[in-house]
Amino acid sequence: MKILSIETSCDETAISIVETDGKEFNVLGNAILSQIEHHKEYGGVFPTIAKREHTKNLIPLLRNVLSESNSLNAKDEIWHPEKKEVLEKMLKREPELLKQFLEFIPTIKTPDIDAIAVTNGPGLEPALWVGINFARALASVWDKPIIPVNHMEGHIFSALLQDDFKMPKFKLPMLALLISGGHTQLVLSKEHLKYEIIGETLDDAVGEAFDKTARMLGLPYPGGPYISALAEMSRKNAEYTQTDVEKIQSESTSSLRESAHEVKFPRPMLYSNTCDFSFSGLKTSVLYTLKKIPDLTEDIKQKIAKEFEDAVVEVLLAKTKKALTKYGAQTLVIGGGVSANKKIREAFKEMIENEFSKIALYIPSKELSTDNAIMIAIAGYFRYKQNPEKYKNQNIELKADGNLSL
Ligand code: KG4
Ligand code: ZN
Numbered sequence: 001m002k003i004l005s006i007e008t009s010c011d012e013t014a015i016s017i018v019e020t021d022g023k024e025f026n027v028l029g030n031a032i033l034s035q036i037e038h039h040k041e042y043g044g045v046f047p048t049i050a051k052r053e054h055t056k057n058l059i060p061l062l063r064n065v066l067s068e069s070n071s072l073n074a075k076d077e078i079w080h081p082e083k084k085e086v087l088e089k090m091l092k093r094e095p096e097l098l099k100q101f102l103e104f105i106p107t108i109k110t111p112d113i114d115a116i117a118v119t120n121g122p123g124l125e126p127a128l129w130v131g132i133n134f135a136r137a138l139a140s141v142w143d144k145p146i147i148p149v150n151h152m153e154g155h156i157f158s159a160l161l162q163d164d165f166k167m168p169k170f171k172l173p174m175l176a177l178l179i180s181g182g183h184t185q186l187v188l189s190k191e192h193l194k195y196e197i198i199g200e201t202l203d204d205a206v207g208e209a210f211d212k213t214a215r216m217l218g219l220p221y222p223g224g225p226y227i228s229a230l231a232e233m234s235r236k237n238a239e240y241t242q243t244d245v246e247k248i249q250s251e252s253t254s255s256l257r258e259s260a261h262e263v264k265f266p267r268p269m270l271y272s273n274t275c276d277f278s279f280s281g282l283k284t285s286v287l288y289t290l291k292k293i294p295d296l297t298e299d300i301k302q303k304i305a306k307e308f309e310d311a312v313v314e315v316l317l318a319k320t321k322k323a324l325t326k327y328g329a330q331t332l333v334i335g336g337g338v339s340a341n342k343k344i345r346e347a348f349k350e351m352i353e354n355e356f357s358k359i360a361l362y363i364p365s366k367e368l369s370t371d372n373a374i375m376i377a378i379a380g381y382f383r384y385k386q387n388p389e390k391y392k393n394q395n396i397e398l399k400a401d402g403n404l405s406l
Contacts, residue, residue: 002028003380004117004377006058008130009122011045015031017029017030023166029065031065031373050124051130071112079106086140090137118376122151122404129400153193157375158372159333160362161365170331173329175188175189175327179205184200200277224340263307324359334364335364349363
């Protein structure tokens with residue numbers, strides 16, 4: 001089966017074509033365009049800009065993906081006027097996309113695909129709608145079924161996918177720790193494609209806490225990777241200090257300044273009985289610490305980043321361990337953009353190796369950690385296989401749901 005997938009839930013516009021028999025996922029074409037440069041100055045994703053950029057970029061990305069998968073074949077046929085009207089209606093809120101659509105799609109042959117998968121939530125609704133309307137327009141012209149996909153289920157499947165793009169036979173119950181810019185959840189799956197949220201953040205998502213902390217330290221958006229890099233430098237410096245204590249103590253004024261500002265942050269809800277999280281207090285602690293420091297040196301920035309990352313890791317580990325034990329999980333999946341974090345990856349690998357060696361751990365490759373369309377194709381495939389009939393009807397309920405739950 002060949003699936004064309006579309007992802008526009010946040011600040012990445014992504015399209016892919018994936019061929020699969022359910023065991024192996026062969027990526028025939030894959031294109032992703034990050035909008036980070038457009039959102040940087042706002043320190044976060046600005047929904048109207050996200051919508052504008054998706055609207056502008058979907059057709060060029062589709063062209064690339066079709067070309068990469070050798071499915072770009074010219075034809076010279078004029079639209080049936082009725083179809084044009086249908087499309088004008090479908091894409092009336094995205095005039096730029098409609099214009100590009102009418103210029104491009106009539107010039108190419110229907111590609112050899114079986115279905116179109118599209119993210120219908122969660123995410124920014126104006127952004128999600130662009131992908132959905134585009135999928136509907138393509139499905140109507142090419143007469144293909146549409147599979148709506150939950151973005152978080154996509155993150156679960158991209159974590160399960162092996163480096164050789166094979167899907168392993170994983171055991172249930174599966175526990176998924178989903179950590180992204182908008183979510184921090186512990187999800188339990190006792191049955192294929194069925195999920196129960198057993199813990200989640202009561203306020204900020206982990207990725208959001210990384211991004212806000214980064215912003216306070218004057219780092220660019222999205223801040224996760226910058227915090228991670230600073231934290232790593234701090235750990236390296238600490239190693240160095242230990243081996244060369246005397247030299248540093250005698251000559252470095254910055255180390256004196258550092259010790260004057262011992263940085264310590266709380267581990268929110270570490271001892272609470274639930275599997276829920278809270279990260280807004282941690283963010284506030286960073287803010288208060290910064291207020292007390294008149295002279296923010298590179299050393300202190302690194303210390304703050306390290307202590308912040310350590311606090312996050314400790315809480316994520318503790319809550320995940322609690323859930324693994326409580327629900328007897330046999331598989332642990334870590335998914336979402338924050339799973340690209342080196343310290344988190346290492347800490348979870350170590351924890352599973354040392355304390356839960358019977359549990360299989362799946363973490364996505366770095367490329368598939370953050371948003372992409374391949375994960376939407378994979379989740380779409382499993383949804384379709386479960387009930388193909390459901391998707392044959394083009395009137396299947398298809399609307400953007402910013403708060404869509406698993
Ligand atoms: O899943 P994702 O790409 O988009 C959402 O669905 O939200 O996640 C984006 C989030 C951002 O908050 C970003 O700062 C964070 O993932 N992130 C990281 C790292 N790489 C991305 N956080 C910590 N360390 C990283 N290396
Ligand atoms: Zn995501």
